[in-house]
Amino acid sequence: MEAVQVIEAVGIPQGVPTPPRPAASPAAAREARPGRARRRRVGRTWLMAAAFLAPAVVTILLIRIVPFIGAVISTLHVRDGIGLLAEERFAGFQNYIDLLSDPLFQATLGRTLLFNVIINPLQIALALVIAVLLTRRVPACGLWRMAVFIPCTIPLVGSSIAWGVALRADGPINGILQALGLPTQPFLSSPTQALASIMLVASWVGIGYWMIFLIAGINEIPDELYEAASLDGAGGWRSFWSVTLPMLKRPLLFVLVADTVANFVLFVPMQMLTGGGPQNSTTMLMFDAYRRTYTYSQPNQGATATVILTVVMLVIVFVQFRLLKEDAR
């Protein structure tokens, strides 16, 4: 969720106009003063600003920038031996070459991309359809909205527990399949079904979460636009495409970027339910970085996987911004 907030901040600076300041601002008056007093004044403002900003700046340096630089540096070193105590030496891009030429890592990278290509559009499309459905005047609408909303208050740990039990061989989902006369399925313990099962775990809580933002966006659309559209003879389908969708551009871009980041760093269901298996079928970059660092005690390779993850994710987020921004014109 934190990733969500961070990315949300990313796109705004360009498009956001700073409120205009009155022409006769005190700062302008200040500039008219003689040089020395002004310089002293600027110096004092600097000091004051530094005092107000220092805690936040130190925090960001300490918990984001320094560790990230540290991680990048450690990707350029290798250890002769295993574990944190082994001697480190500089090795250039050896870690990157090793990882990117490893078929297992290539498969992990491909799987991470595939997972995101499927789950992000799927979650957002469903969240959008449900948001539109639940903002129509249907009977007991508030009740159904609450029903979809409830799962998104359950942390991923809770969702993993629920589906971990529900999808067991002797669990209720297989119970339902059996009652319908269908063959039971292995779900999380099958290399072909585990990834889809993980998507279910993430989507049960994710769809309702993204829906909240889309509903807020739909409620912001002025009714007059729909009235105008219906006067022009537009039906429900037409006004969805030419009113709802264009007016939702901003929340949709936010949801798309935030969802992409959240799914790129998805970790809980793999750690709790599959351990990346069976046969690595649910190993994605985030889990791979964790496993290399803590299970295999290869922190340099783990950091390399982390840096690759960050770069790939930022490239995709950047492309999403460009595509949707272009579209707006």
Next chain:
Amino acid sequence: MTALTTGRRSMRGRVLAQRWLLGLLAALVGLLFVLPAIWMLLGSLRPGSDVIGSVSPLSWNTLIPDVWTLDNYASLFGPLRFGQALINSLVVGFASVALGLAISIPAAYALSVFRFPGRELVFAVLVVGFMIPFEAIAIPLAQIFTQWHLDNTYIGLILPGIGNGLAIFNLRQFFLGIPSELHEASRVDGASEFRTMTQVYLPLSVTPVINSALLIFLAQWSAYLWPLLVVSDDNIQVAAIALSRTFSDTSFNFGQMFGGALVISVIPAVLLLVLQRYFTQSVATKGLK
């Protein structure tokens, strides 16, 4: 005349039918989402072995318990000491909100009120710095925290949650909208910058402050990877991890796990329901007017 009325009636009939059809669809979607949660709730109120035991043969009994009990909750809060984990989560959440606001508000104030060279640069560094997703640097950061002996401490759990780029961003945008005349008037009256911030700006900024507090709290409450990396001592472990640890523990039963999962959902559920309008109220989704 008659033709017109029947025409209108059939049209009204169609609209009504459409409404009911959409209503039915909405009900179906709602049930699909809420059913697993109801199954968890009812499962937590029956003996743990019945959760799976009632599946075959499939009947109403699979969902609705025939034996009702609060034993699961009793053992969660009794011998399993889940209460302690919840308290730890609350301590971490509230401390993070307090410290997070304490660093974000002055930063946002400085970035919106003071005019000094390099202001835009500092702002960019803050926002871009927080752009790096926390999960991506969690592993290297955890190694640093271990070297600094911050592992297995509350401080270690709290620190990464207090810096929140979006909180600073939202507060700054809001402060920029406050007329600078108010700032000048307060300064002319002899109030210090700190006093101006707390007495003039903050009372006007309830919405972005609640929004920021909510962002920080919810992020900490659902944190999983970070506490997993820096805490191994059960006495200060947070609820999410305490719960997941029991998942692999075979002596633990499903009824207890469901109860624990619901208990950790209650606080975010209440906060989101009561404060939903603040949660979606961010410049990113609405834009500035």
